[in-house]
Amino acid sequence: MCGVCGCGKEEGEGDRSGHGHEEEGGKHRFVRAKATGRRIRLEHDVLQHNDGLARENRALFRARGLLALNLMSSPGSGKTTLLERTIAESGLRERIFVVQGDQATDRDAARIERAGARAFQINTGQGCHLDASMVARAVAQLNPPHGAILAIENVGNLVCPALFDLGEAARIAVISTTEGADKPLKYPHMFRRSDLVLINKLDLLEHVDFSLAECTAHVQQVNPRAQVLVVSARRGDGLRAFYDWLQQALQQALRTVAAGEQSSVEGVR
């Protein structure tokens, strides 16, 4: 393989795809076999814009003592039901602020508000994911206080949201027993980047061909460090462990804030 452009051809080999390689000034570089116009080197990272905004979000969340969570799944895996139940029974109702991402309607934000928490709906229109700038605008509107949990419910989609950092402290992927147990292998990007994987709809397990062991093994194959919890957001099974996870993540986020303040105080000294 060419060590410069990685195109799979031998270095310096002329080829049919319209480019080749040559030595120039002793330095190997990628060139076109047949140059026509003026070539302009850009080396522009296309995702860098979102990554920069995500870093700003992360710094803001840290400074304001917020635990930001990015919830991702296929449509219909039960993210909104999970949030509704969490608001109702986790004891964290006052702390939870929800950013809802959907292509259209504010139905999910309305569900969250009926459950007793504040929500801000983002409609992405033709977009298939949330990006860092949308989240920044939503947070400015919601204005959650110190110690809040900012639950960002991404657009239901296992592909695109994995590519866009929102500035979250942790990523939660939800998969349900009505889906294939091999989804972690089929959509590895999503699961590779998740800190917590919730296997939801345990209440339907007896009606479907879904192996919890197989699904868990597939998660571990793409991401050995992910924690897996089996729950039913509808019936309530296993959720105590999820609420404990939330509490711990929140405490850790607040410790990070405290440590940051401490180090800036020491910096002044």
Add this chain to the structure above:
Amino acid sequence: MHELGIAMQVVDVLAERAQGARVTRVVLEVGMLAALLPDSLRFCFGLATQGTVAEGAELEIIEKPGRARCRACARELELRRPFGRCECGGTDLDWISGEELRIFEMEVA
């Protein structure tokens, strides 16, 4: 799915940098771990360039395999899909490269 949005971002950058000149050729580097399909990107590029300075431009996509380091034994390995197994059996891999999506260069008439 997100390739259309990405293609539109690419066209924005091309238009800004071309300063009115016609773009005839674009070279993109896409990491094999970047969750982007070259075929889809190619299709969307054709749509996104319509009516812009890059309309009709030739698109070359260079796919770059990813590299990762095994957290168990620190060996480096090449990745062509977003998971893999090290020779030592380890699957806990630290990605070093392969997620890039860069506009490497363009040609203007």
